Amino acid sequence: MGTELLDAFAQEYKLLLDSELRTLVNKLNAPPIIKESMVYSLEAGGKRIRPLLLFATLDAFGVEPKQGLLAASAIEMIHTYSLIHDDLPSMDNDDLRRGKPTNHKVFGDAIAILAGDGLLTYSFEVIGKIPSEFASAETKLKLVVELAKAAGTEGMVGGQVADMLGEGQSLTLEELEYIHIHKTGKLLGFSVLAGALLADANREQLKSLSSFAHHLGLAFQIQDDILDLVGNQQLIGKPVGSDTTNDKSTYPQLLSLDGAIAALNKQINLAKEYLGMTGLNTGLLMEITELIASRDH
Amino acid sequence: MGTELLDAFAQEYKLLLDSELRTLVNKLNAPPIIKESMVYSLEAGGKRIRPLLLFATLDAFGVEPKQGLLAASAIEMIHTYSLIHDDLPSMDNDDLRRGKPTNHKVFGDAIAILAGDGLLTYSFEVIGKIPSEFASAETKLKLVVELAKAAGTEGMVGGQVADMLGEGQSLTLEELEYIHIHKTGKLLGFSVLAGALLADANREQLKSLSSFAHHLGLAFQIQDDILDLVGNQQLIGKPVGSDTTNDKSTYPQLLSLDGAIAALNKQINLAKEYLGMTGLNTGLLMEITELIASRDH
Numbered sequence: 001m002g003t004e005l006l007d008a009f010a011q012e013y014k015l016l017l018d019s020e021l022r023t024l025v026n027k028l029n030a031p032p033i034i035k036e037s038m039v040y041s042l043e044a045g046g047k048r049i050r051p052l053l054l055f056a057t058l059d060a061f062g063v064e065p066k067q068g069l070l071a072a073s074a075i076e077m078i079h080t081y082s083l084i085h086d087d088l089p090s091m092d093n094d095d096l097r098r099g100k101p102t103n104h105k106v107f108g109d110a111i112a113i114l115a116g117d118g119l120l121t122y123s124f125e126v127i128g129k130i131p132s133e134f135a136s137a138e139t140k141l142k143l144v145v146e147l148a149k150a151a152g153t154e155g156m157v158g159g160q161v162a163d164m165l166g167e168g169q170s171l172t173l174e175e176l177e178y179i180h181i182h183k184t185g186k187l188l189g190f191s192v193l194a195g196a197l198l199a200d201a202n203r204e205q206l207k208s209l210s211s212f213a214h215h216l217g218l219a220f221q222i223q224d225d226i227l228d229l230v231g232n233q234q235l236i237g238k239p240v241g242s243d244t245t246n247d248k249s250t251y252p253q254l255l256s257l258d259g260a261i262a263a264l265n266k267q268i269n270l271a272k273e274y275l276g277m278t279g280l281n282t283g284l285l286m287e288i289t290e291l292i293a294s295r296d297h
Numbered sequence: 298m299g300t301e302l303l304d305a306f307a308q309e310y311k312l313l314l315d316s317e318l319r320t321l322v323n324k325l326n327a328p329p330i331i332k333e334s335m336v337y338s339l340e341a342g343g344k345r346i347r348p349l350l351l352f353a354t355l356d357a358f359g360v361e362p363k364q365g366l367l368a369a370s371a372i373e374m375i376h377t378y379s380l381i382h383d384d385l386p387s388m389d390n391d392d393l394r395r396g397k398p399t400n401h402k403v404f405g406d407a408i409a410i411l412a413g414d415g416l417l418t419y420s421f422e423v424i425g426k427i428p429s430e431f432a433s434a435e436t437k438l439k440l441v442v443e444l445a446k447a448a449g450t451e452g453m454v455g456g457q458v459a460d461m462l463g464e465g466q467s468l469t470l471e472e473l474e475y476i477h478i479h480k481t482g483k484l485l486g487f488s489v490l491a492g493a494l495l496a497d498a499n500r501e502q503l504k505s506l507s508s509f510a511h512h513l514g515l516a517f518q519i520q521d522d523i524l525d526l527v528g529n530q531q532l533i534g535k536p537v538g539s540d541t542t543n544d545k546s547t548y549p550q551l552l553s554l555d556g557a558i559a560a561l562n563k564q565i566n567l568a569k570e571y572l573g574m575t576g577l578n579t580g581l582l583m584e585i586t587e588l589i590a591s592r593d594h
Binding site: 121 | 325445448462
């Protein structure tokens with residue numbers, strides 16, 4: 001996806017994460033069908049961009065990225081639960097996700113709802129499993145609280161509500177940004193924050209990294225909207241232009257395609273600027289930032 | 298509901314809890330509709346039996362019950378989220394809950410799903426808000442992990458899955474108990490455990506209280522089944538015999554009504570026996586146990 005360095009890093013940790021996620025769910029003492037449903041969506045591919053951000057943040061601090069495996073698993077569980085619930089008939093009513101039937105198409109709506117609930121709940125237990133050599137009880141509790149804030153009504157859930165309320169309406173740029181900052185940005189931001197907390201970052205570093213993640217999250221979403229307009233259906237796994245047919249406001253719609261590309265570049269530059277302020281070894285984080293600017297799916 | 302002592306205690310702490318729950322949701326910086334939906338179901342009445350167990354457990358240790366307000370709020374948020382999701386059309390499809398329209402009948406399925414997600418997520422953040430004078434970071438982390446276990450696929454969610462899978466089938470007593478121990482028992486058990494952890498209980502006390510809660514939870518569910526068969530529709534707020542028409546297995550069905558009453562008494566006696574072993578000031582917990590044995594709604 002990016003340079004050879006990032007490719008190798010991403011592949012190594014994606015494999016470790018996939019294995020960790022499977023192990024975490026398989027060890028649950030629960031009815032097999034709910035575990036199958038959870039694993040089905042956890043394994044439905046995806047770029048694992050949030051875990052990658054966490055691992056790369058640890059790397060920037062010179063901390064062994066493997067120490068972030070459980071926190072990364074928790075984040076991916078939250079992200080996956082949100083996709084399962086968002087795809088439900090009463091929400092976005094999507095039949096396909098990354099080219100595969102959505103969870104409720106395979107397991108039915110009830111199990112899909114419960115698999116989402118199960119993943120969301122388990123994510124907090126998983127944070128508690130981080131070995132005490134890697135994080136104190138204080139740090140783990142902080143991770144729990146910040147994850148809940150990023151995922152809850154002040155974060156992702158709030159963004160999803162605003163997104164639904166905005167459907168079929170023409171939004172202002174401010175309203176569109178509110179949606180994206182909450183629906184996508186907060187969990188991306190937590191991925192960076194989690195790495196920083198596990199690495200015992202100081203206050204200045206936390207501030208710069210938080211601004212970095214904010215702009216990276218906006219860039220991610222602007223690029224998503226651009227891809228939806230001009231991208232290749234096969235690559236992104238959903239019908240091109242589906243946002244338009246769903247009457248959703250997008251950046252290209254509000255700013256024109258050229259304006260959206262300019263906004264993307266602006267956010268990418270701001271992200272890089274804040275990253276530069278951390279004084280850390282940010283090679284991988286820089287590459288992820290470049291990757292988000294140039295990704296084609 | 299019980300004696301004057303328990304009545305006064307229950308009333309005092311129910312008022313405090315109701316106010317705490319409202320305050321906790323109202324302070325969220327989130328779209329108003331999701332907060333309204335959360336508050337609607339939190340305020341839909343209910344006996345607050347789980348918070349009452351937590352407060353009474355603190356009282357048994359001689360700890361000021363108010364110190365349990367945030368933990369009790371977290372538990373009631375989890376209980377309320379589970380009711381919202383269980384009532385959905387794709388789950389139990391209930392239009393009424395405690396005589397009021399269910400959440401999705403008022404706010405629509407999408408907001409109901411998200412309100413449930415929001416309450417579940419917030420509950421873990423709320424545990425983090427417990428002042429450090431009342432609980433160390435270690436204790437709060439333990440509360441988070443135990444709450445997640447009680448609520449997740451190894452607990453309540455797993456019980457709900459088993460309950461759904463068992464519909465329309467004739468279950469064995471073991472299968473019926475699996476459902477109830479998980480669907481209802483685990484969160485009741487956590488309510489007692491949370492009180493014990495906040496009160497720094499020793500290992501022996503934790504063991505006795507855990508057995509107490511296990512038998513109390515079973516008694517609660519047996520009495521529920523008995524009430525569903527013989528109870529008064531107005532008092533319990535759902536159609537009498539609705540479990541039968543839904544083809545759900547019940548204790549009276551498996552054991553006859555007399556057998557179910559005998560099983561109830563057995564569980565109540567075991568609960569009292571374990572409570573007696575704690576050496577604590579268990580007056581209120583004993584009264585709650587009596588109340589569950591004799592409640593008429």
